[in-house]
Amino acid sequence: MNFNLDRILSFHLRIVNRIDEYIHANQPITLVEKEIDRRRSIGMKTNLKKSEFKGITRLIYGARLCDPNEYGAQLTVAIFVVTKPDDFRLRSLIRSTWAKKFQTNPNSSRLYFVFGRMKQKLFDFRKIEEMIRQENDYFNDIIQWDYEEDYFRLTIKSMAIIRWASIYCPLAENIFKVDADALINHDNFIEFCQKLKQNQTTRFAIYGNLWNNSAVIRLQKNKFFTSFRDYSRKFYPLYSGSAWLLNGRSSGLFIYLAALQQSMPALLWEDIYITGIVPEKLEKILNIPFQHHQMPGFQFNVETKNINQCLYNRSIIFTEKIKETNLESIWNRVMKTSLIHEQKKNSTKCEFHLT
Numbered sequence: 001m002n003f004n005l006d007r008i009l010s011f012h013l014r015i016v017n018r019i020d021e022y023i024h025a026n027q028p029i030t031l032v033e034k035e036i037d038r039r040r041s042i043g044m045k046t047n048l049k050k051s052e053f054k055g056i057t058r059l060i061y062g063a064r065l066c067d068p069n070e071y072g073a074q075l076t077v078a079i080f081v082v083t084k085p086d087d088f089r090l091r092s093l094i095r096s097t098w099a100k101k102f103q104t105n106p107n108s109s110r111l112y113f114v115f116g117r118m119k120q121k122l123f124d125f126r127k128i129e130e131m132i133r134q135e136n137d138y139f140n141d142i143i144q145w146d147y148e149e150d151y152f153r154l155t156i157k158s159m160a161i162i163r164w165a166s167i168y169c170p171l172a173e174n175i176f177k178v179d180a181d182a183l184i185n186h187d188n189f190i191e192f193c194q195k196l197k198q199n200q201t202t203r204f205a206i207y208g209n210l211w212n213n214s215a216v217i218r219l220q221k222n223k224f225f226t227s228f229r230d231y232s233r234k235f236y237p238l239y240s241g242s243a244w245l246l247n248g249r250s251s252g253l254f255i256y257l258a259a260l261q262q263s264m265p266a267l268l269w270e271d272i273y274i275t276g277i278v279p280e281k282l283e284k285i286l287n288i289p290f291q292h293h294q295m296p297g298f299q300f301n302v303e304t305k306n307i308n309q310c311l312y313n314r315s316i317i318f319t320e321k322i323k324e325t326n327l328e329s330i331w332n333r334v335m336k337t338s339l340i341h342e343q344k345k346n347s348t349k350c351e352f353h354l355t
Contacts, residue, residue, distance in 0.1 A: 047265035055147025056160035062143030072172035097331040101186040204248040208240025239276025
């Protein structure tokens with residue numbers, strides 16, 4: 001590794017170590033944290049305290065470099081697929097469908113399945129632990145951390161991803177987080193990421209499906225209810241939806257720094273927190289701007305019966321509606337060549353366009 005790459009890696013490690021020490025430091029409980037504890041005691045959803053992020057500093061599986069020689073410098077993108085620990089069949093289906101091409105082209109991408117640990121009170125906890133160990137031994141594509149899994153702890157998972165990438169894949173230009181209920185077109189996605197490097201005009205950027213002037217939900221019965229104590233403004237800052245891409249070397253490192261030191265307690269909604277609140281703090285406090293851009297090729301709520309090869313060819317990502325029960329059938333539809341004749345007649349309609 002050359003001197004410049006070595007300096008970048010050393011810089012990343014120093015910053016991460018400093019933040020890790022801050023997470024684990026014994027500090028007096030603040031009034032805000034006491035209020036969080038009080039509200040939780042009466043069953044309310046609340047922001048996440050700094051102390052709840054300790055588990056992301058402890059790996060169970062996945063303590064290896066994404067690229068042993070260049071630390072990700074040659075990678076187009078590092079992809080992190082969010083699953084639950086016991087999603088064994090779902091991970092198997094993803095590996096055998098859209099993820100296969102990412103995993104067989106290691107010079108351009110790395111793909112990992114990421115999750116925390118199961119709740120120990122579950123009856124089959126030990127059995128699931130052993131199955132995860134066997135799965136990791138066989139596929140070597142799992143990253144697991146020592147924090148307890150829960151839907152309302154997804155912000156912890158996203159911060160774990162960013163921290164991991166900052167240590168084990170620090171020189172990658174792009175970090176992409178995606179939920180398991182998605183299907184990604186490998187060729188179009190890699191083309192998009194390569195184009196970012198060619199046309200890069202800013203140091204850091206966030207790409208995804210953008211939401212602007214999104215109102216904070218105050219209805220307590222709503223799943224996404226947020227109290228005034230957790231977020232006092234009426235609207236969230238500009239942010240990307242659940243699939244997001246951080247572009248620019250060290251972008252994740254600065255998100256990690258600002259999140260843990262400037263943005264605690266952390267909002268439950270990881271997409272708003274990671275791609276909206278934290279970048280806003282970075283710009284205001286450290287004068288480091290993150291530009292937001294709409295990623296092309298998003299397809300939402302596409303019914304299985306309406307998915308065809310043409311739609312797939314002009315897409316980057318399908319999100320939602322892609323569940324374990326229909327992933328394989330959707331994949332089989334888009335892989336069929338029965339629409340070749342139709343594509344020849346309407347070739348321009350079936351091509352992927354970056355703009």
